[in-house]
Amino acid sequence: MSNYDESNSELLTIELNLLFEGIYQRYGYDFRNYSKAHIRRRVLSRLALSNLTTVTELLDKVLREPEFFKVFLDDLSINVTEMFRDPQFYQSFRENIVPKLKTYTFIKIWHAGCSTGEEVYSLAILLHEEGLLDRCQIYATDFNRKVLEIAKEGVYQKAEMEQFENNYIKSGGQHKLSDYYKSMYGSVILRKDLSKRIVFADHNLVTDSVFAEVNLIMCRNVLIYFEKQLQNKVLNLFHESLIPSGILCLGTKESIKFTSVDSKFEIVDPKQKIFKKKII
């Protein structure tokens, strides 16, 4: 049971603000405009795990112990993902986006918030099957260096593969997912040729700016953690980074409706949240 309840919930709000201000000033990671409900859950669970009583104690420890901050940073990043998560999205991508990509001689793709990489490799498999991978340069970025290391390795749990295989089939996959990996003990290792066109890099959507002009941006289930004004900021960053007619793919429950870029994109697939940057 946490030490916070209705009697000191105002205090918790103040302490959380101080915590994220402190983290921003000390380490440059900016969680100040993240949605609060989720982040509060993570903070309270860290208090319990580390035997701390108050968020102020947590702040003290975070400021003075960079190693502890790394642990806490992991608490704050969401690393739950799947290969071919939301199979209908990949199906729509094959139908609606691939024909357009085939008209380009060279395709630059930015996968923002790639986490442990499952979805980047899914995209690489799809592009490979469509004969496009060799024409692509994929930048896969995340602010969490630890998950980037896992993504680079391309090694996943064997136990997860049944689910991933199901997703792959539903997504319109042309072979078997097992054609793309080797099993070793309880793990699978993805084929190295899948990553030859992928560059994994450290990039923070909240604090970093445009780093390349790209044909397509995929950023799924990242914006849901941001408050409205931060969503607007990041969507504008995406708009700036895309070439005219460039494609933006968001998560199934994410939207540009009621944001400041609403009028700057046209809708390609309203359900799978695929958008195209307007020319003017």
Place this chain on the structure above:
Amino acid sequence: MYQAIVIGTSFGGLEALKTILPALKEDFPLPIIICLHIGEHNNEVFIRHLSEICKLPVKEAEGNEPILPGVVYFAPPNYHLQVEADLSFSLSTDKKLNFSRPSIDILFETAAWAYKDKVVGIILTGANSDGAHGLKTIKEFGGKTIIQNPCHAASPVMPRFALKIAKPEVRLHLEEIANYLNKLTT
């Protein structure tokens, strides 16, 4: 005096909701926020069906959406639904809690933080323990806690866990719940 109703249910939940929601009065003054475990299936079909048989509008909750009185909201499949302090929704793809996403505990806990003692939490039929701790949090914050009588629930497991862990204030038969809520909000 109350500002929101939150409902959690799993096995047998859709049938139970079909009893409660259409019987709520037309000018029901509170939002009704529901976490129903339906696996990864689409919400669309039953939301359309409920819209047809209810007097109140029924929709899937969206991220950043302001929560409005008299609207029935459902958590989207495969996302946790959270209530923010400014009384809007946020979503998360965080790992499952009690083998569930959406998790009733997460909805109820965040609702308690946002509404304090101004929320009514209800646990209906269900086959797992999700929601019991969330209901307890609502009680600790001073909100009203209700369970469907486990003896008559399609699956008694969920209300029974809630009974044991949260010691809720009110126990009702399914058929009594709508009337109770109508009166509570008059």
